[in-house]
Amino acid sequence: MDSQGPLAIVWISLGLGCFYIALIWVNTLLGVFLTPLFIIPGTWLMDKLGIGTKAAKDTSAPSKSP
Numbered sequence: 001m002d003s004q005g006p007l008a009i010v011w012i013s014l015g016l017g018c019f020y021i022a023l024i025w026v027n028t029l030l031g032v033f034l035t036p037l038f039i040i041p042g043t044w045l046m047d048k049l050g051i052g053t054k055a056a057k058d059t060s061a062p063s064k065s066p
Helices: 006-049 053-060
Strands: none
Touching: none
């Protein structure tokens, strides 16, 4: 049985710690940069279909009769 010693455990723990920090960082950046790529075209589609606050305001406004 081969044992590497306590220094190997320190190196492995540092390497895994850096790996998981990088993984969290990349996932955060993906969320920050990819979210607008889906939200902006979605709002364009909602405007095109007439879904949203503008249509809701028009229907809730009282109509003035002469």
